[in-house]
Amino acid sequence: MNRIEFDVVVVGGGPAGLSAAYVLASKGVKVAVIEKGEYPGSKSVMGGVLYLNPLKEIIPNVVEELKSGKAVERNVIEQNMWLMGKDGIVKIGHRNERWKTDPNAFTVLRANFDRWFAKKVEKAGALVIPKTKVEDFLRDGDGKIIGVRTTRPKGDVYCRAVVIAEGVNPILTIKAGLRKEDLKPNMAAVAVKEIVDMPEEVVNSTFGVESEEGTTIEILGSWSEGLFGMGFIYSNKNSVSIGCGALISDIREKGIKPYKLLENLKNHPAVVDLLKEYRTQTKEYLAHLIPEGGYYAMPKVYGDRVLVCGDAAMLVNSIHREGSNHAITSGRFAAETLLEALDAGDLSEKKLKAYEEKLRESFILKDLKKYRDLMPTMEKNRQFVEIYPDLANDAIYRFLHVDGTPKWDVQREILDMVRERRSLASLSLDLLKFWKSVR
Amino acid sequence: MNIVVCIKQVPDTTNVRIDRKTNNLVREGVPSVINPDDMRALELAAQLKEKHGFKVFVVTMGPPQAVEALKDAMAFGLDEAVLLSDRAFAGADTLATTYTLSLGIKKLEKERGPVKLILTGKQAVDGDTGQVGPGLATRFGFALGAYVTKVESFNPETGELVIIRRIDRGFEKVKMKLPAVLTVTSELNEPRYADLPNLIRAIQYEPLIWNHKDIEADPKKCGFFGSPTRVVRTNIPPARKGGDIVSKNEEPEVAAEKLLEALKKFEAVRLVESLRTALGSDE
Numbered sequence: 276m277n278r279i280e281f282d283v284v285v286v287g288g289g290p291a292g293l294s295a296a297y298v299l300a301s302k303g304v305k306v307a308v309i310e311k312g313e314y315p316g317s318k319s320v321m322g323g324v325l326y327l328n329p330l331k332e333i334i335p336n337v338v339e340e341l342k343s344g345k346a347v348e349r350n351v352i353e354q355n356m357w358l359m360g361k362d363g364i365v366k367i368g369h370r371n372e373r374w375k376t377d378p379n380a381f382t383v384l385r386a387n388f389d390r391w392f393a394k395k396v397e398k399a400g401a402l403v404i405p406k407t408k409v410e411d412f413l414r415d416g417d418g419k420i421i422g423v424r425t426t427r428p429k430g431d432v433y434c435r436a437v438v439i440a441e442g443v444n445p446i447l448t449i450k451a452g453l454r455k456e457d458l459k460p461n462m463a464a465v466a467v468k469e470i471v472d473m474p475e476e477v478v479n480s481t482f483g484v485e486s487e488e489g490t491t492i493e494i495l496g497s498w499s500e501g502l503f504g505m506g507f508i509y510s511n512k513n514s515v516s517i518g519c520g521a522l523i524s525d526i527r528e529k530g531i532k533p534y535k536l537l538e539n540l541k542n543h544p545a546v547v548d549l550l551k552e553y554r555t556q557t558k559e560y561l562a563h564l565i566p567e568g569g570y571y572a573m574p575k576v577y578g579d580r581v582l583v584c585g586d587a588a589m590l591v592n593s594i595h596r597e598g599s600n601h602a603i604t605s606g607r608f609a610a611e612t613l614l615e616a617l618d619a620g621d622l623s624e625k626k627l628k629a630y631e632e633k634l635r636e637s638f639i640l641k642d643l644k645k646y647r648d649l650m651p652t653m654e655k656n657r658q659f660v661e662i663y664p665d666l667a668n669d670a671i672y673r674f675l676h677v678d679g680t681p682k683w684d685v686q687r688e689i690l691d692m693v694r695e696r697r698s699l700a701s702l703s704l705d706l707l708k709f710w711k712s713v714r
Numbered sequence: 715m716n717i718v719v720c721i722k723q724v725p726d727t728t729n730v731r732i733d734r735k736t737n738n739l740v741r742e743g744v745p746s747v748i749n750p751d752d753m754r755a756l757e758l759a760a761q762l763k764e765k766h767g768f769k770v771f772v773v774t775m776g777p778p779q780a781v782e783a784l785k786d787a788m789a790f791g792l793d794e795a796v797l798l799s800d801r802a803f804a805g806a807d808t809l810a811t812t813y814t815l816s817l818g819i820k821k822l823e824k825e826r827g828p829v830k831l832i833l834t835g836k837q838a839v840d841g842d843t844g845q846v847g848p849g850l851a852t853r854f855g856f857a858l859g860a861y862v863t864k865v866e867s868f869n870p871e872t873g874e875l876v877i878i879r880r881i882d883r884g885f886e887k888v889k890m891k892l893p894a895v896l897t898v899t900s901e902l903n904e905p906r907y908a909d910l911p912n913l914i915r916a917i918q919y920e921p922l923i924w925n926h927k928d929i930e931a932d933p934k935k936c937g938f939f940g941s942p943t944r945v946v947r948t949n950i951p952p953a954r955k956g957g958d959i960v961s962k963n964e965e966p967e968v969a970a971e972k973l974l975e976a977l978k979k980f981e982a983v984r985l986v987e988s989l990r991t992a993l994g995s996d997e
Contacts, residue, residue: 277911279910279911279914313745402914402917402918403917404910404913404914404917406913407910407913425910427907427908427909427910427913428907428908428909428910429909429910429911430909430910431910432910
């Protein structure tokens with residue numbers, strides 16, 4: 276019987292796996308991507324903002340190609356942050372002309388983007404096998420990984436190395452012995468998202484942009500009912516993505532249903548005004564887990580003949596909504612490490628450790644390390660989401676609302692308001708805590 | 715002996731929406747799949763191939779993107795796939811479709827040997843006519859077994875087969891002889907989960923693509939110009955109102971009694987009475 280054999284098998288056809296496969300195949304390595312979904316991207320959920328830098332590293336002229344195709348939605352030229360109070364919002368935003376000529380990020384719908392990426396990978400010479408789930412490794416008598424077993428009949432695939440890009444559920448990562456146990460509820464957020472229909476011209480006028488250009492809004496505050504979570508509204512070509520996420524542990528503890536959080540967000544007066552009647556034109560409803568355990572929750576990312584990339588390696592910076600760029604970059608690092616290892620004919624754990632070093636020297640682990648204490652701090656300090664967004668709204672409202680009160684008195688009122696809700700000592704301590712966790 | 719399976723690429727009905735203004739299917743962004751009944755025809759062909767070593771060809775008429783459906787079909791471990799694709803074929807009704815398909819099959823016969831069995835789904839989920847199978851049988855002068863739910867026996871030596879087919883009031887057992895066309899229903903079998911070698915072969919397979927010249931078709935008999943059928947108007951049936959709930963969380967006896975009362979209101983008395991008689995109730 277003919278054995279199915281490849282140099283490298285990549286498990287998972289998301290950004291991490293496709294990136295690894297693309298780099299490997301471009302260098303003539305015989306590689307297969309095994310994806311359990313109907314097609315790459317079919318099971319993916321992302322806000323989604325896709326940063327372009329990692330793609331530019333591996334695909335020449337990628338920005339031009341993406342702009343002219345249907346793989347991406349809009350070029351992000353403006354980014355906003357909303358602090359949401361019960362009946363108001365404090366907005367901070369930035370818009371820059373430079374992003375128009377030199378795009379930094381696109382909004383994307385992953386079903387389209389991943390399919391485009393998969394086509395590139397196929398053109399580079401890799402085989403993308405969809406609708407097929409990898410359930411375990413094949414091992415030789417000594418326990419060395421020599422391939423993967425899929426759930427299909429005659430489904431064994433032999434290879435010299437495996438790239439695990441399986442996403443947030445660490446099934447193979449555990450089977451490879453790189454993670455001891457499944458994720459804990461405080462290591463993953465559940466994100467829910469709706470795509471609502473909105474004609475292109477309405478998107479343009481709603482967000483103050485031209486066609487092709489888009490804006491993003493991140494939203495912290497009242498919608499989350501005291502949970503630490505981020506909401507978002509992203510403009511697509513002729514739709515809008517709106518969603519939010521919160522840690523599973525929090526959701527479980529508070530007993531709030533994720534869709535309820537999304538309803539809160541959608542029913543906030545500011546969002547109602549923004550999306551108007553299109554708010555209810557839901558085209559798609561999606562939900563997914565996001566690995567948010569950060570630095571401390573990372574598995575070991577290398578082993579004998581195996582590497583772990585993207586979400587499976589916990590490479591997500593939730594505070595900056597970055598994940599797909601980490602995924603693509605980690606995929607490239609994995610591929611580069613394997614190229615050297617295949618050349619040297621040495622795929623041992625010792626040789627593949629170079630992958631971790633690459634991660635460590637890059638923005639990926641530097642950023643993850645920088646924010647390693649942020650989630651634990653937020654988890655323990657509810658005031659950040661329970662008190663401050665409302666406080667900021669009420670304070671600014673009082674400051675801007677003119678009713679004949681002398682300004683000295685207004686300032687005193689605001690100070691009293693702050694004191695009433697949070698003592699100045701606690702406030703300073705909170706600032707210090709926040710600074711310490713993000714510095 | 716060769717078998718031909720005719721398939722159609724259709725919108726995935728689990729994802730179909732209807733544009734309320736134009737009453738047309740919204741096909742944009744809706745993934746395409748192989749028509750579900752055609753999957754059963756493919757499975758039957760794959761089984762016959764495995765058992766008797768026949769060659770199986772899969773044929774479809776459609777736009778260039780229909781190669782995807784053919785590639786999916788090849789995962790059943792079939793021999794070759796042919797796409798009949800040409801602007802001249804577009805807008806075809808079932809008369810023009812069977813004309814084009816039959817010429818494609820004839821070209822296959824010429825090049826690969828005689829075709830004795832043509833299989834297809836009983837009807838496509840998007841058009842619902844159920845006429846292509848019978849049309850092909852007519853054009854080839856083959857025996858027709860429509861709405862086949864089971865192949866009871868098949869003798870490859872004599873070409874005799876016994877099928878069970880669904881008819882209006884039950885099932886019919888039919889003995890027939892090749893050459894034949896069978897149109898199959900979803901009860902026939904459960905399409906397989908393709909094995910990995912066949913799946914990989916299917917992904918890498920490039921179907922043959924034939925245009926009207928390749929199959930020596932008269933463009934006037936193909937597509938829109940060869941189609942006497944005109945869709946004058948389509949109607950959407952009025953939305954049905956939800957039913958009434960006559961009983962909720964009550965004992966079965968009470969609930970049953972309430973149901974009977976409700977049924978009587980809907981002039982279902984006769985049915986109720988005959989049910990009672992049948993059940994031997996003395997009330």
